[in-house]
Amino acid sequence: MTLSINDHTLITMAHGAGGRAMRCLIEEVFINVFGGEQLLRMEDQARLDMAQLSSLGDRLAYTTDSYVIDPLEFPGGNIGSLAVNGTVNDLAVGGARPLYLSCAFIIEEGIEVGLLRRIVEGMRDAALRAGVTVVTGDTKVVPRGKGDKVFINTSGIGVIEHGVNLHATQCQPGDKIIVSGSLGDHGATILQARGDLALEADLQSDCQPLHGLVQLMLAECPDIRAMRDATRGGIAAVLHEFATASGFAMRLHEEMLPVKPEVRGVCEILGLDALHFANEGRLVAVVPAKHAEALLRSMRQHPAGQDANIIGEVLDKAVARVQVATALGGERLLEMPDGELLPRIC
Amino acid sequence: MTLSINDHTLITMAHGAGGRAMRCLIEEVFINVFGGEQLLRMEDQARLDMAQLSSLGDRLAYTTDSYVIDPLEFPGGNIGSLAVNGTVNDLAVGGARPLYLSCAFIIEEGIEVGLLRRIVEGMRDAALRAGVTVVTGDTKVVPRGKGDKVFINTSGIGVIEHGVNLHATQCQPGDKIIVSGSLGDHGATILQARGDLALEADLQSDCQPLHGLVQLMLAECPDIRAMRDATRGGIAAVLHEFATASGFAMRLHEEMLPVKPEVRGVCEILGLDALHFANEGRLVAVVPAKHAEALLRSMRQHPAGQDANIIGEVLDKAVARVQVATALGGERLLEMPDGELLPRIC
CATH class of the missing domain: 3.30.1330.10 (PurM-like, N-terminal domain)
Structure with missing residues (x-):
């Protein structure tokens, strides 16, 4: 041999x-x-x-x-x-x-x-x-x-480091929910790379390290309650985790969600929700409202946070659920993903 | 659902x-x-x-x-x-x-x-x-x-712990090679469990934790040079690693090798060498000769070391090879296993 x-x-x-x-x-x-x-x-x-x-x-x-x-x-x-x-x-x-x-x-x-x-x-x-x-x-x-x-x-x-204490249990009513960038890029890219789609969109995974952005965020706002990278199950899974751990409901605002048109297109074709799509370089943070705007400005200075946005808040409702305020003034519940539709995304 | x-x-x-x-x-x-x-x-x-x-x-x-x-x-x-x-x-x-x-x-x-x-x-x-x-x-x-x-x-x-320094590079000519128990039990058990053998031997894997035995050995002899658990590739692979890292040849004595009759039987049927068989609860240690006998007595007091034996020594030959002194007075080289014969053993 x-x-x-x-x-x-x-x-x-x-x-x-x-x-x-x-x-x-x-x-x-x-x-x-x-x-x-x-x-x-x-x-x-x-x-x-x-x-x-x-x-x-x-x-x-x-x-x-x-x-x-x-x-x-x-x-x-x-x-x-x-x-x-x-x-x-x-x-x-x-x-x-x-x-x-x-x-x-x-x-x-x-x-x-x-x-x-x-x-x-x-x-x-x-x-x-x-x-x-x-x-x-x-x-x-x-x-x-x-x-x-x-x-x-x-x-x-x-x-x-001493003094850093992030826990999903710490989310409080009134806190703001921030996402670090556009949602669903990785999930949509993988679906397209599999040849499952009938379209040719210009998609690229958001796969990137987030440690630099996190260090900057903690320096700007040591009171951040919790953070998660939104991988399998998308930000829907993350927000359900936050809601379950804290016992408070989470509300998103549809028009504040950063979703690229190409990703939106993939979602429409497949009848899927970008909030269930995996990301590999996006984080969701829950922060005290008074620090949210300053934190957002800092995040946008960092390459991994350019498209960061405040997307919602923690409600004063003691139920573990996630709701979305739609652009038309309605409300819908965001389900925890069953996840059958997006296997082997990571 | x-x-x-x-x-x-x-x-x-x-x-x-x-x-x-x-x-x-x-x-x-x-x-x-x-x-x-x-x-x-x-x-x-x-x-x-x-x-x-x-x-x-x-x-x-x-x-x-x-x-x-x-x-x-x-x-x-x-x-x-x-x-x-x-x-x-x-x-x-x-x-x-x-x-x-x-x-x-x-x-x-x-x-x-x-x-x-x-x-x-x-x-x-x-x-x-x-x-x-x-x-x-x-x-x-x-x-x-x-x-x-x-x-x-x-x-x-x-x-x-402070002061514990095990490295394969530290093996010295004259050092003794000790094994903690019988060889090849795990490998032979897996081959039999697959139904690959025509015999029904009373075999059981040696799968067990070794940390207690190791602690006892280090307490008895802080000068132990190196240890390895002999998994994939068996003790042959371990001794080749020791030889390569230290630059000295290793010699085993065939009659000192603890191999159960049932395992020997499996080896004979398949034309394989128990020294290439995987173990999952056996270690090989290289120790200064002057401590070897006392260490061996201690090891045999421990349930995981009952069948421990001194099986060979490090030679004063600056070549990375492993040889076996046969019962009949001859010498043979123990090859590094190619390993094609025993896939998925762990």
Whole structure:
């Protein structure tokens, strides 16, 4: 068996079996692309200096997500950049400074090494941009037909500075709801990339890191109650979480929702609601009303917050529901998404 | 759509889509079984007290592994207990005290909730036994034929006490190689559970946590050079890693290798070497010769080290290779496994 690898090499079961072929794959693809000294040390674990972590804050934030998106490559990113940004954002919206990631690949037998390399390059570039380091990893291979090309899990570690306390339970009546940018771009892009649509719109995923925007927001307004990145289930799922955790109803104003015309078009064709569409670079924040306008001005100075808008408020109604004030002066309830319509969006 | 779930409910794409059905699955299976307050808080991240972590040591250990074993349930465990013990052991053999785990499921559409529940119960029991807490998680569902029932990723965080420094680079000529128990039990059990064998042997996986044994070993002998749990690729892969990292050859003595007769039988039938078989509750340690006998006596007092044995030594030969002194007085090279023969063993 020859062990040398190039971009046209097809992955075999041997590449996941712990022996020489796997070592070769890891060196040729992961270590070559990441250039990571941590990974090179061949220990099964990363070791991180506790004093350095402690100097940055008083709590460690820890999160995990698996990515099973279809297709693997799309306008604005690939599963690799998504896996980095998704986990970076989970840390960031909890108020943590993202620092270290793990990455674990489940690869289907038969894919080309070139695809894997592009994905790993997407991870590397996203990690550089977000200022995080991939410090530990794992590779498994499953037989043809027992997976779907590539699944990635990233877990992440960050540090929360003393005094930062974001919790969905803290939302209060009168608070304003702010979104950091246009809604549904990622979801609409993935649907189009699958070829499910009869139109050719100029769409691009919003996949990007949000830690910089979050740091700026916390500096401007330390009293922010809660933040979430609006991924699976869209901002509808986030607002239902906020409503359930706080016990107060949330109201959105339809005309304040930033939805691009192209995304609106996709929604109309499919009869879907952009508020249920996944985003991968958008956050929703609940903030005290008196700080909302100043915070919004700051957010718009940041590249990831240019299209930020105040979209609603927390109501003085002790029911866990989300309602939308329509442009025509009516009210409708925004349901928690069942989610059957948008599988494998992340 | 009815959202209530029982053990005969089949998983659908909606259970992974971020909406009500997913919330229902998480509550009914994960939160019911784990009973975790951390998971109940509905934050996407766990927050861990840094002062408490710092009080336990000066470095954080961090690791990840995905588990794709086939079959999911086997004598001695299931993919859930495996996913906990595997990550606990990766932390432990680096000298860390395992503390927190993340768990992320990729579920294939169509499996029964009852199977998922048994797996999660396996995780819970293993976590209790290992003294670790699952603090954050994720659930994805992929369509039928795009996965294989259940894949699990666990990442883990532990703390390394000041003064503990295990590194494969530290192996020195004359050092003894110790293994904590019989070799190949897990690999042979999985092959039999697949129905690949023509025999019915009384086999059981060695799947178990090793952190207690490791703590006892470090207390007895703080000068241990390096440890590894011998999973994919078996002790052959571990010893090749030690040889490559240290630059010294390793020699085993065939008659000292603890291999059960049933496992030896499986190896003979298949023409495989038990030294290439995966273990999920066995470690290999390299220790200074002068401490080896005392350490071995201590290990044998521990339930996870009853069958521990000194199996070889580091040679004063600056070549990265592993050799076996046979019972008949000969020598053979132990190859790094290609690994094609034992896929999906963990």
